[in-house]
Each structure stands twice: as C-alpha cells, then as structure tokens.
Amino acid sequence: xxxxxxxxxxxxxxxxxxxxxxxxxxxxxxxxxxxxxxxxxxxxxxxxxxxxxxxxxxxxxxxxxxxxxxxxxxxxxxxxxxxxxxxxxxxxxxxxxxxxxxxxxxxxxxxxxxxxxxxxxxxxxxxxxxxxxxxxxxxxxxxxxxxxxxxxxxxxxxxxxxxxxx
Amino acid sequence: xxxxxxxxxxxxxxxxxxxxxxxxxxxxxxxxxxxxxxxxxxxxxxxxxxxxxxxxxxxxxxxxxxxxxxxxxxxxxxxxxxxxxxxxxxxxxxxxxxxxxxxxxxxxxxxxxxxxxxxxxxxxxxxxxxxxxxxxxxxxxxxxxxxxxxxxxxxxxxxxxxxxxxxxxxxxxxxxxxxxxxxxxxxxxxxxxxxxxxxxxxxxxxxxxxxxxxxxxxxxxxxxxxxxxxxxxxxxxxxxxxxxxxxxxxxxxxxxxxxxxxxxxxxxxxxxxxxxxxxxxxxxxxxxxxxxxxxxxxxxxxxxxxxxxxx
Numbered sequence: 437x438x439x440x441x442x443x444x445x446x447x448x449x450x451x452x453x454x455x456x457x458x459x460x461x462x463x464x465x466x467x468x469x470x471x472x473x474x475x476x477x478x479x480x481x482x483x484x485x486x487x488x489x490x491x492x493x494x495x496x497x498x499x500x501x502x503x504x505x506x507x508x509x510x511x512x513x514x515x516x517x518x519x520x521x522x523x524x525x526x527x528x529x530x531x532x533x534x535x536x537x538x539x540x541x542x543x544x545x546x547x548x549x550x551x552x553x554x555x556x557x558x559x560x561x562x563x564x565x566x567x568x569x570x571x572x573x574x575x576x577x578x579x580x581x582x583x584x585x586x587x588x589x590x591x592x593x594x595x596x597x598x599x600x601x602x
Numbered sequence: 603x604x605x606x607x608x609x610x611x612x613x614x615x616x617x618x619x620x621x622x623x624x625x626x627x628x629x630x631x632x633x634x635x636x637x638x639x640x641x642x643x644x645x646x647x648x649x650x651x652x653x654x655x656x657x658x659x660x661x662x663x664x665x666x667x668x669x670x671x672x673x674x675x676x677x678x679x680x681x682x683x684x685x686x687x688x689x690x691x692x693x694x695x696x697x698x699x700x701x702x703x704x705x706x707x708x709x710x711x712x713x714x715x716x717x718x719x720x721x722x723x724x725x726x727x728x729x730x731x732x733x734x735x736x737x738x739x740x741x742x743x744x745x746x747x748x749x750x751x752x753x754x755x756x757x758x759x760x761x762x763x764x765x766x767x768x769x770x771x772x773x774x775x776x777x778x779x780x781x782x783x784x785x786x787x788x789x790x791x792x793x794x795x796x797x798x799x800x801x802x803x804x805x806x807x808x809x810x811x812x813x814x815x816x817x818x819x820x821x822x823x824x825x826x827x828x829x830x831x832x833x834x835x836x837x838x839x840x841x842x843x844x845x846x847x848x849x850x851x852x853x854x855x856x857x858x859x860x861x862x863x864x865x866x867x868x869x870x871x872x873x874x875x876x877x878x879x880x881x882x883x884x885x886x887x888x889x890x891x892x893x894x895x896x897x898x899x900x901x902x903x904x905x906x907x908x909x910x911x912x913x
Contacts, residue, residue, distance in 0.1 A: 552722040557731035559719035560750065564737070567712050574712065577738040577755075577767060578833040578854050585852040586834065592858050593830045 489517075493525045494534055494548060503538065503545030608687075610651040610896035614644045614795035620889045621802040629866045630809035631777075637806065638782045640889055641799040645789035647896030652695045654903040655681060659688005669911050677910045701791040709784060716741050720748065728768065730756065736836045738767055740774035747775040758835045763828035766819045770828075773814035779807045805853050812857055813865065826861035829854060 496512040497504055504512075510522045526546055529535040537544040581589065617640055624633040658681045661672040678684045720729050720741075728749045729741075736755035741748045749771040756764055774780070782803055790800040812829065816822040833854045860866075 553730065554732050556720050556723050556729065557733040557752065560716065560731055561733065561735070563712065563715045563719050567708070574716070574739040574741060577770065578829060578836060579852065580836075581833050581854055582852055585855050588855040589830050589833060589858060592855060592862060593827065 489521070489525050490529055490534075493522065494529060497535060497546055497548045498551070500547075503540065503547045505540070505543055505545055507543075509546070608651075608655075610644070610647040610899050611793065612795065613893075613896050614641075614648065614793050614799075617641070617644060617796070617889050618798050620886055621798050625802045625806055630806045630813055633806040634779075634782055634803055634810055637799050637803050638785050640893060641786045641789035641796050641803070643893045644896060645792040645796055647893070647900050648793040649695070649698055650900040651896070651903065652691050652698065654900065654907065655687050656691035656695050657688075657907065658903070659684045659686075659691055672907055672910055674910050677906055698792050702788050705787055705791055706784075709787075713741065713743060716750070717743055717746060717748075720750070727772075736832065738771060738832070740771040740780075742775060742778070742780045749775070755832055755835065758831055759828055762819065762821070762824045763831065766815050766821075766825040766828040767832070769815035769818035770811045770825070773811040773818075774807070777810065777814070779811065782807055805856070808853065809857055809860060812861055816861060816865070822861045822865065826858045829861070830858050 492513055493509055496509050499512070500508065506519060506522045506526055509526070510517055510519055513522070526535060526537070526544075530537060534549050535546050536549055537546045539545075617637075620640070621637055624637055628636070657668060657672055658677055660666065661668045681687055723729050725746070727747065728751065731750065731752045733752040734754050736752055736758065738749070738751040738755050741750050749768055751767065751771075755767075759767060786796070786800040786803040790797045812825055816825045819825060
C-alpha cells in the first residue's frame with residue numbers, strides 16, 4: 437500500500453500531523469471558526485517546496501526493492517532534478533531519521549526507515565477486512581450511510597448536495 | 603403452570619416499546635444501562651427456561667444421566683406438550699450455547715488481533731495509522747486501551763473536531779461501553795426477540811459518547827460536524843449493513859440531529875403527567891413485570907424440579 441502526503445514535513449519531524457491529504461467536505465461551522473490555510477500550496481503550480489520533494493524522494497525510495505542509490509532515485513523521479521539536489525534531499529531526510537544509508541562501493545545505498553505505522557495500518561486493515569461483523573466488536577465512530585441518510589445529513593449540516601466522486 | 607412456562611421465551615417482545623421510548627426520551631447513559639440490564643435479565647431467564655424445558659421433556663429418554671424424579675408425571679404435568687417442547691428445546695439450547703460461545707470467541711479474537719497489529723507502535727493512547735480508508739474506533743484492552751484512527755479521517759477534520767473525535771472514543775473506553783455492547787449482543791443471540799434491544803443499545807452507547815464528547819469539547823455543534831464529516835467521507839467504505847432496507851433515518855443522521863438540539867436533561871424520567879411520561883412509565887412497568895414473570899417462571903420450574911429430585 438502506498439501513501440503520500442500533500443503537505444510539508446512538519447518542523448518536529450513527526451510524520452502525521454501534516455495538513456490534509458484531501459478533503460472535499462467542509463461544513464459551515466468549521467468555516468465560521470476559521471480554517472487553516474490548508475490548500476495554499478495547490479495554488480502555486482510549478483514551485484515545489486522542499487517538503488514536497490522530500491515526500492517524492494521518500495516515496496520513490498519506498499518503491500525500490502531494497503536499498504537504492506541516489507542515481508536510481510533521480511531516474512525514478514524523472515529528469516528535471518539535479519543529482520546534487522537528490523543528494524541534498526536524501527541527506528536532509530537522513531537527518532530527520534526518515535531514511536538510513538550504507539556505503540556501497542564509492543557511493544551510498546539508501547533505504548527508507550522502517551515504516552512501523554504503515555505496517556500497523558496494513559495489519560489492521562487485514563484484521564478489519566477479515567471480520568465481517570466488526571461493528572459488533574469495535575465501537576466505530578460512524579456507521580454506513582444510506583443514500584437517504586446522506587441527503588438528510590447534508591441538510592442537517594447545511595451543506596449543498598455535491599457530486600458523488602469515487 | 604400451563605403455558606406460562608413458555609412466557610420467558612416470548613416476553614422479550616414487550617421490551618420493544620421501551621427500547622424505542624428509552625432511545626428517544628431518556629438520557630443516553632441511563633437508556634444504555636437500563637436497556638442492557640433488561641436485555642441481560644430477559645436473556646438469562648429465557649435461557650434458563652429453555653434448559654428446564656429440555657430437562658423436563660427429555661429426562662425420560664433412556665440412558666440420560668438426569669435424575670429419574672425429573673420426569674415424574676407431576677413434573678411433566680407442569681409443562682404442556684412436554685414431549686414436543688422438550689425435544690425442541692434441545693436443539694434450541696444447543697444453538698444458543700454454540701452461538702454465544704462463538705460470539706465471545708470472535709470478540710476476543712478481534713481484540714487480540716487488533717492489539718497485535720498495533721504492537722509495533724509506541725504504547726500511546728492514540729494510534730494514528732497512515733491509511734487511505736477513513737475510520738476510527740475505540741479498542742478496549744484494560745491498561746492498553748487505545749483509540750485507533752487513520753490519517754485519512756484526521757485530515758478531513760478541523761482541530762476542534764479532532765478533539766471531539768478523540769473525546770468520543772475515549773468516552774467509549776472510560777465508560778467501558780464495549781461491555782454493554784457485548785451483553786446485548788449475547789442477549790440477542792440467546793433470544794432473537796431481543797435484537798431490537800441490541801440495535802437500541804448500540805445507538806444509545808454512541809449517543810452517550812457523543813454527549814460526553816460535547817461536554818468535553820464544550821460545543822455540541824463541533825461534535826455534530828465531526829460525526830457528519832466523518833460519515834460523509836467514509837460513505838464509500840464497504841460495510842455489511844442492510845441500509846437499503848431501512849426506511850427510517852439511520853443512526854448517524856439521528857445522532858447529528860440530536861446534537862444539534864439542546865442537551866438532554868440529566869433528570870432521567872419524564873413526569874407521569876404527560877403523554878410521553880405515561881407511555882414511558884407504562885412501557886417500563888410492563889417490561890419490569892415481564893422480566894419478573896420470566897424470572898418467576900424460571901424459579902418455579904427450578905423449584906418443581908428440586909422438589910422432584912430425591913436427595
């Protein structure tokens with residue numbers, strides 16, 4: 437399973453307190469309480485921030501079978517990144533503990549740091565998918581909605597009907 | 603005793619109206635406790651009654667280890683149609699036992715496996731999983747109580763709504779809601795007539811946690827928004843439900859609607875002098891009476907058998 441972040445790495449280096457991946461649902465009370473600038477970076481089409489590059493490099497490394505060299509990462513990301521940029525980003529990721537490296541010949545081979553949260557997520561999905569009646573065991577935050585429920589809920593929250601996207 | 607022996611098996615039907623009223627009128631915490639208690643008592647009575655029927659009806663079968671006195675004509679006279687009832691009670695009781703054990707086992711297994719899945723993470727009270735499927739739930743486990751939530755769900759909520767989500771799940775854990783849910787689940791397995799109580803309790807338990815969350819966050823509207831958004835964003839999550847058959851609004855819109863209204867009174871019972879109050883009280887008294895007569899039938903049967911056992 438792959439996951440990616442639209443946002444920057446946070447200053448603390450923690451993985452998951454970044455801004456949202458995607459969210460189409462807003463409701464008026466949230467708007468009233470003042471929202472964060474969540475989607476700012478989307479409006480700038482071609483200026484990638486450092487964080488975005490770090491995420492790209494990291495996800496490229498995750499796709500590699502075993503340790504990968506900086507050259508491999510560069511190829512993987514397409515030609516518009518300089519080799520030195522890739523090295524810089526990898527070094528920055530190393531400082532954050534998101535990757536590890538080992539010497540391989542004259543250069544380094546890079547591996548993503550073990551992704552315990554991702555592993556736990558995959559295991560948890562297996563548990564949940566294997567249990568058809570999991571609602572009976574785990575008190576879930578919300579249960580499934582019927583189309584009528586969905587309409588009713590939108591009315592209650594004062595949201596317009598939106599297209600159903602899948 | 604005549605047909606009254608069979609009463610504990612069908613009396614759970616009388617709990618339906620009170621389930622409905624309690625769900626709508628009582629404070630969710632009170633309703634959860636009350637309905638769970640009623641379901642538990644009725645399930646136990648109905649199972650005891652089933653066991654006694656089986657004993658009476660089949661004690662005369664050759665080769666059984668039961669005391670001969672249990673199949674004396676006087677004892678069997680207490681049960682109408684003792685032959686049929688006794689024979690029917692055997693598979694029924696076996697089915698109840700198998701299903702209940704299965705339920706308990708599955709409950710334990712899911713909890714164990716879920717804890718094992720999280721074993722690699724630091725032992726904090728909240729486990730955030732990077733997953734594109736939005737879900738959140740409370741995973742009970744004594745000192746290892748955990749709130750499990752995915753990044754996909756968190757990313758759709760504002761900070762205040764995230765607090766509401768965590769408060770909701772923590773309320774489940776601190777009030778040990780899973781025990782109530784397990785009791786009603788077992789009760790519904792023991793006597794299918796108790797199923798509406800199970801549905802009612804799973805709803806009131808959620809409402810209870812919603813109210814606690816609203817109290818903790820200090821805003822009912824934030825909790826309502828959190829629930830609404832979470833439900834809308836997870837609407838594509840395949841869940842095995844019979845949503846298509848339900849004409850009435852499902853639990854989520856009702857929870858949101860309840861949160862958009864003022865907080866329910868902590869005063870637990872409505873006054874007798876209103877229409878609602880009279881209906882509630884009538885239903886409550888009826889349920890109490892039926893539970894008592896269930897217990898009475900079971901105890902009577904037990905006494906008859908005890909008297910017939912040579913010691």
